[in-house]
Amino acid sequence: MANENTMAPDGLVDPRFVLGAFRPSALREMAAERVKLLRLLRHAGGGTVAALVAPQAVSVATTALSAVSTGWLVGAVGSAHRFTDVLGPLLVLVGIVLIDRMAQVVLALPSAVAARRVDGAVRSMVREIALAPEGIGHLDDAEFRDDVERACDLGLGWRTRSPGNAAVGQLTLLFQVVAGLAAAAVIAVHFPLLAAGLLVLSLLMRMLTRRQWMWMSAMSDVRMSEHRKAQYFAGLLGEAAPAKDVRLFGLADWLLTRFRDAQLTAHRPLWEVRTFVLRRQGLTFTIAAASAAVTLIVLGASGQSPATVARCMVAAWAVMGLSWLGQEAFDIDYGVATVRALDRVTSRHLPPARDSGCPASTGRPPHVRFENVTFTYRGADRPVLDDLSLEVSPGETLAVVGINGAGKTTLMKLLAGLYHPDSGRITIDGADLRELDLQAWRARMTALFQDFVHYGTTVADNVAFSAPEHLSDVAGINAAIAAAGAEQFIAELPDGIDTALWHGGEHGVGLSGGQWQKLAIARALFAAAHARDVLVLDEPTAHLDVEAEQEFNDRVTAGAGGASIVLISHRLSNVRGTDRIVVLDGGRITESGTHEQLMDADGGYAALFRLQAARFAKAEA
Incomplete structure (x- = not known):
């Protein structure tokens, strides 16, 4: 029977009950990843982090204070003879609620700023790593490309794979746990065993649910190549360059079919896993219902005053809130994959620094x-x-x-x-x-390949990029253009050598194939004139x-x-x-x-x- 509860018909195993799922080494690894997420916040800047922490700290305080003030209000209602007797506790409770709401509103801006700054820093880091190797062999590595895409936040599907969102989410979760502990402390004053039991069961429910959602995220990750294939077909459908062939040969339906097939291949297994997970929430619901029932029974049979019961009831609700997976939980578990990818890229592809020389030019090739x-x-x-x-x-x-x-x-x-x-x-x-x-x-040396690059910049840059340390050599650029036989058509361009060669840009100009070939000659001659x-x-x-x-x-x-x-x-x-x-x-x-x-x-x-x-x-x- 246990096997039937943990094994799907297609062989999928419920990750909540995998042998070793809660072993100390796995928990230590998870804790280390969470610490890495928090460390990413250094890229957000001290001021932004302070603006991020302050509202979170306010929310922690209001969690405990709202329970205490609710008990105060209930006690005041029980002994009140007129409205003014409860006005003070009521205003305090309303004020706490308003402060908590204001803190959540204020939190939105620094959260967004911090996430985007972290994302920008990670993208810059990945670009530096991708450009650091002197060769291009790593760019042929499918695993490297997958990791780069994960680390740079593709925003696939309905969520965003963002290390910035994950870092901010981890900080939010940290304060939520602190708030839950503060609420448990309010209960523990009168019911220490109830406080401990609610805290343990709430964290257990969160852990069980989180493992399933993390599993779903991993199932999506392994199909990154299919996601990339779907993006490729989508690009052929929507980009200008292939539009001629697509329309001339009537390829739209064929491309749409390939796009749909790639998307289905990428997502269908995930849909099956999601259905499998949703059908196995009985244990989680049972724990939640048992926690609520035990709380009501203990508080109801305690003989404590209504004020104490009300205070503990509100605090118990806050503790059980730890079991709920909010958006921050998904941000963490979807975003932590980017941190793992960044670690892999850094460890496998960052080349060691070396101090080597090159024979100096002797004035001859x-x-x-x-x-x-x-x-x-x-x-x-x-x-x-x-x-x-x-x-x-x-x-x-x-x-x-x-x-x-x-x-x-x-x-x-x-x-x-x-x-x-x-x-x-x-x-x-x-x-x-x-x-x-x-x-x-x-x-x-310099090289012109069959598919030499048509840079979307000026004529001058397209010539001088073969020796980019001499971009300011206008005389050399003009000499190379003249030697290449390109002087006449460049003189007819709106701004001469300063004309932007980007047909799709504002004030840009497109060149014919023959004109580009003449610029290619000029590019090679400019290189030869500058010690290539x-x-x-x-x-x-x-x-x-x-x-x-x-x-x-x-x-x-x-x-x-x-x-x-x-x-x-x-x-x-x-x-x-x-x-x-x-x-x-x-x-x-x-x-x-x-x-x-x-x-x-x-x-x-x-x-x-x-x-x-x-x-x-x-x-x-």
């Missing part, structure tokens, strides 16, 4: 070597790069070619230190890249025609000023003039040489080049 490098993306079943070795000589223009998915972009991300090899090493002038100051190394001696061009012109891509490459090469250039292109005709071409296939370099050498070798490069040339000739015809 560095000598770069990939030595037996193997790399596998998180969750992949085979490596993208497998025992790869490659050398980039100082000042060399190197082309890396290969089919889509061969690992060309991965190679460049490893060069930039965004990922680290699983085995092997990358050296810069003989020094292992793992041991270098990556910020200093990145100050010597390794330039990586990772198919930033992949969607342009052959002539436009060739112009792009020629302009960057001409303005590189002797820097090493790594050029990735799927059009082999545009890499013919490079110093060396390497073919990446199966995670390794399979061919290396000049265009003529590779054509003479008659290998995979030659076959692919002839195939592309035949297609181009056919298109021309």
Whole structure:
């Protein structure tokens, strides 16, 4: 029978009766989490916390005083001969009630301010942690993304996952417990056993109910990925960028179906758990009813005066109020998950500080070597790069070619230190890249990827962000723009290089694809002019025609000023003039040489080049 009461038909176990639920270690862990919540209030500021504590302290005092004044009023009514005999106690009771209500009203503002300040501090902390690693591998970690979303308060569903709300709620709960203890002390003057029993039973009911609600919160947490999937489909339905495809291809119903399915997958198990919990409240109701019945019997049969009975009755009601889960309880149990997530993010992803150096620029491009490098993306079943070795000589223009998915972009991300090899090493002038100051190394290189960022800021910023320490170099920006062939169309913009390139913003301007490509050239040239001696061009012109891509490459090469250039292109005709071409296939370099050498070798490069040339000739015809 006990098993039937604690086990749902689908295998769910009632968390109130799980073996070890009340073990000392679990209680200590819960107490430690609550202390962490209170410590978060330091981010709210001393004045705000004081404004938060004062009304709470007033509420504690009014809880006990209202019971005492009620007893006083009842005693006065019993012996009164005229209204003026009860006027004093009545006014005192009314005044206490009004003060308590005013305290609750006053509490609303500092509560909101404190919660938002704590939330802001936590978000800033998470952003710093997310940006602190020098690589980007942690951003591929689904657990990291889930924890970041939890810690930053998504506001999923009907509640808000907010560490600020949880911290304020914990302070509120602390004062509620103190108020309950004060009310129990009023009862204990005459009925110490009744006071102790009511206090224990009220806290027990609260604990039992809280465990079930906390369990429900955890059930929702484990489905965070489904929540994120639903948000993704909702974004496709409501955002401007995908609107063309959605309407052109009639995808609205398909997206709505996927959105609904993701939402149901995320919420249906929670609905089942909620039904399971609601059907098992008999024990809680029994304890509540027994507490009320025992209180009435004890007080009624005590022989005490009506004043004493009334005083103890009001105090007993306040003690039993501890069993009620108010909004603060949900704020705590939903918000404490954010604190746990913050702890995990901090402990697992905050990189240790290190004091490392980077070979200073010698005035010439560095000598770069990939030595037996193997790399596998998180969750992949085979490596993208497998025992790869490659050398980039100082000042060399190197082309890396290969089919889509061969690992060309991965190679460049490893060069930039965004990922680290699983085995092997990358050296810069003989020094292992793992041991270098990556910020200093990145100050010597720049990269333009196929999906290079269109920053929603000015033309000048879009050029200078490749060397952001020189944002004020207006002459250098204009020189890069001129060398990129973008001078004419920028001169026609409303504010020249100060024009905001944000089509959706006020007074913003949108650019065509070709205009953005010219800005990309200017960005690369600006970097080359400011000591970036390794330039990586990772198919930033992949969607342009052959002539436009060739112009792009020629302009960057001409303005590189002797820097090493790594050029990735799927059009082999545009890499013919490079110093060396390497073919990446199966995670390794399979061919290396000049265009003529590779054509003479008659290998995979030659076959692919002839195939592309035949297609181009056919298109021309």
